[in-house]
Amino acid sequence: MRETKQRRIILEELKKHMDHPGADELYHEVRKVLPRISLGTVYRNLDLLSECGVIRKLEYGSGQKRFDPNPQPHCHFRCVKCGSVKDLPFEIEVPEPDKNHPWLKTRKILGANLEYYGLCTECMAGEH
Amino acid sequence: MRETKQRRIILEELKKHMDHPGADELYHEVRKVLPRISLGTVYRNLDLLSECGVIRKLEYGSGQKRFDPNPQPHCHFRCVKCGSVKDLPFEIEVPEPDKNHPWLKTRKILGANLEYYGLCTECMAGEH
């Protein structure tokens, strides 16, 4: 993959995030560094980087897709109220289905997504 | 909730599905019974029914949202190639995080989504 200024900055900015921003949010931050970058470029790079396994595209929950600088499989916690997404700060083992189950004879499992949802700290405080 | 012909037919048609159709697919099937129903009505009803817990809205994986006539928590298998979604035909227990973990003192977990992905029977056969 060719290294361009845009690609580098996008990755840098993404890595600053503990939460997992959507393309649009990231676009606005990258724009502070590269004011002429286009939203299309951000999308194209995020897609490329996730296809190459450098980052991870989170497609579950909520409407908007989010991006995670950590491509290793790990679980997330999504707030059902404000939509924020964070890593779980502890390990959770995703259960392995029994490979000998007849149903899996004609299918292939490549991986799993496990997401917990609930109320984040801010939204819990805001509840009555 | 008021019972309308549209609402009843939408639910009936959804229940016929073993897979989990998107709103658009369901709309076309309902139209065979109620030719004048609108796509907006289908969306509004699917949203209402899932808010009431009668059905379940699947938001993870792929772009389009899908709807499951079974509101009970259970796992799905999504084909990364054709996008089809099916129930897993066996039980899988979602791991419970340790409720005493300090991180959870200020948050509340309401549930979890566990989705496996891979290649379905048809797409496995089509691979080289």
Next chain:
DNA sequence: CTGAATGCAAAGCCTTTGCATACGG
């Protein structure tokens, strides 16, 4: 009757794409 539900069409949000230009290796 009265508020909730519908059909229709327009608008909305997020994402992708076509094309001419710029640039990295």
Next chain:
DNA sequence: CCGTATGCAAAGGCTTTGCATTCAG
């Protein structure tokens, strides 16, 4: 140099929404 990457803007899915009308209770 060549082919990939970019900026720009337009188009594309899918979903939501405003509004006048219809319908269920």
